[in-house]
Amino acid sequence: MKILADQNMPLVEQYFSDFGEVERFDGRNLKPDQLIDVEVLLTRSVTNVTSELLAKANKLSFVGTATIGIDHIDTDLLQDKNIAFTSAPGCNAVAVAEYVISSLFALSQENARPLTGQTIGIVGVGSIGSCLAKKLKALNVKLLLCDPLKHAQGLLNEHVELDELLAQSDIVTFHVPLVKKGPHKTLHMMDKVRLNALKPGTTIINASRGDVIDNSALLDLMEAGADLDLVLDVWENEPNILTDLLAHVRYASVHIAGHTLEGKARGTQMLYQKLCELKGVEASKSLTDFLPVPAITQVAIAESFTEQDIARLVHTIYDVRRDDGILLRHLESDGFDSLRKNYPVRREFSTLTVNGDGSQLAALGQLGFKLTN
Numbered sequence: 173m174k175i176l177a178d179q180n181m182p183l184v185e186q187y188f189s190d191f192g193e194v195e196r197f198d199g200r201n202l203k204p205d206q207l208i209d210v211e212v213l214l215t216r217s218v219t220n221v222t223s224e225l226l227a228k229a230n231k232l233s234f235v236g237t238a239t240i241g242i243d244h245i246d247t248d249l250l251q252d253k254n255i256a257f258t259s260a261p262g263c264n265a266v267a268v269a270e271y272v273i274s275s276l277f278a279l280s281q282e283n284a285r286p287l288t289g290q291t292i293g294i295v296g297v298g299s300i301g302s303c304l305a306k307k308l309k310a311l312n313v314k315l316l317l318c319d320p321l322k323h324a325q326g327l328l329n330e331h332v333e334l335d336e337l338l339a340q341s342d343i344v345t346f347h348v349p350l351v352k353k354g355p356h357k358t359l360h361m362m363d364k365v366r367l368n369a370l371k372p373g374t375t376i377i378n379a380s381r382g383d384v385i386d387n388s389a390l391l392d393l394m395e396a397g398a399d400l401d402l403v404l405d406v407w408e409n410e411p412n413i414l415t416d417l418l419a420h421v422r423y424a425s426v427h428i429a430g431h432t433l434e435g436k437a438r439g440t441q442m443l444y445q446k447l448c449e450l451k452g453v454e455a456s457k458s459l460t461d462f463l464p465v466p467a468i469t470q471v472a473i474a475e476s477f478t479e480q481d482i483a484r485l486v487h488t489i490y491d492v493r494r495d496d497g498i499l500l501r502h503l504e505s506d507g508f509d510s511l512r513k514n515y516p517v518r519r520e521f522s523t524l525t526v527n528g529d530g531s532q533l534a535a536l537g538q539l540g541f542k543l544t545n
């Protein structure tokens with residue numbers, strides 16, 4: 173069996189070589205000829221799986237994307253062609269939630285404004301939004317949640333309409349899929365009108381898809397002197413982003429919010445599990461077979477600790493400012509995709525065990541750290 177996999181997908185040889193020969197491809201430059209005789213195609217978000225790409229795919233029976241987002245895949249086409257498909261729902265939800273939490277603590281430190289008491293609006297309350305909400309409940313913040321689809325299904329009681337959420341929140345973070353049309357479209361959900369209506373001092377975090385915010389309208393607003401704190405991981409027209417916007421962004425990164433070692437590896441594993449299911453074989457390999465021991469595994473904490481102590485703990489594992497530095501310093505010379513390809517190893521909070529006593533400790537467990545007691 174011929175298996176074609178994105179060059180930035182970890183552990184493919186380890187998981188898939190029992191099925192056949194693995195070949196790698198450059199995600200943004202896959203050509204139809206490369207799909208001749210390929211049975212399994214494993215992609216990430218940068219490969220558009222369209223009828224043009226599949227024009228010569230004579231043996232393709234399975235397409236998997238090791239991502240949560242599926243806006244790059246023509247799923248109707250795959251269904252028409254009877255090609256099995258899976259994505260990796262939730263694979264990097266923890267990673268994105270931790271990216272947001274790292275950003276919140278960094279801003280709180282730099283703005284000398286504690287998180288406690290602030291109102292945080294989460295737009296899109298699926299895998300990522302709900303994982304984030306659960307973690308944030310440990311921090312005494314007020315949460316507002318907006319997800320009209322879940323609300324309509326009876327799965328979210330406390331839904332707040334987007335415009336109300338924008339008016340009431342100090343910080344707004346987006347976790348919606350890219351939906352280009354229909355009543356719940358998210359393309360330019362933050363258009364010129366909504367951007368202009370934001371309260372001065374609002375923080376906007378986008379780690380969903382770049383097109384959710386009209387980047388040109390945002391640039392115009394920032395150039396006109398708007399007082400907003402921007403944390404952007406995703407951009408319109410990646411990899412050729414609106415570089416003028418960078419100067420106005422507090423933390424700018426190259427679409428890496430989900431790129432923990434665990435998040436990416438979980439994505440590969442989920443595709444492996446699906447292929448095993450389709451082939452009727454046992455999925456015997458698991459993440460623990462492959463993930464290395466992290467550099468720091470244990471830390472002790474005093475019985476009583478402050479928000480600053482939690483921030484230090486969070487930033488011991490991941491400080492978003494490390495990624496901001498990478499983008500601003502290297503974008504022109506290295507390019508967006510090269511920075512993504514060479515992204516330094518990042519681990520999740522759960523790799524750190526916190527030793528301590530006291531009633532406050534549970535909050536660290538809720539944030540995702542491991543506890544001994």
Ligand SMILES: NC(=O)C1=CN([C@@H]2O[C@H](COP(=O)(O)OP(=O)(O)OC[C@H]3O[C@@H](n4cnc5c(N)ncnc54)[C@H](O)[C@@H]3O)[C@@H](O)[C@H]2O)C=CC1
Pocket residue numbers: 240241242261262264265268295296297298299300301318319320321322347348349350351356357358379380381405406427428429430431
């Ligand atoms: N920056 C990064 O590295 C990553 C970005 N993502 C992006 O984040 C998105 C969300 O991921 P998940 O939470 O796992 O997806 P999900 O599908 O579990 O949740 C998305 C939620 O958004 C809601 N939603 C849809 N349209 C909406 C609207 N107009 N207003 C408010 N809510 C709406 C849905 O009802 C759903 O509950 C993905 O589709 C992907 O595009 C995902 C992983 C990593």
Ligand SMILES: O=C(O)C(=O)[C@H](O)COP(=O)(O)O
Pocket residue numbers: 215216217218238239240241242264427429430431
């Ligand atoms: O899961 C998603 O959706 C994402 O956006 C990925 O985490 C990042 O995409 P890649 O380009 O690394 O596939």
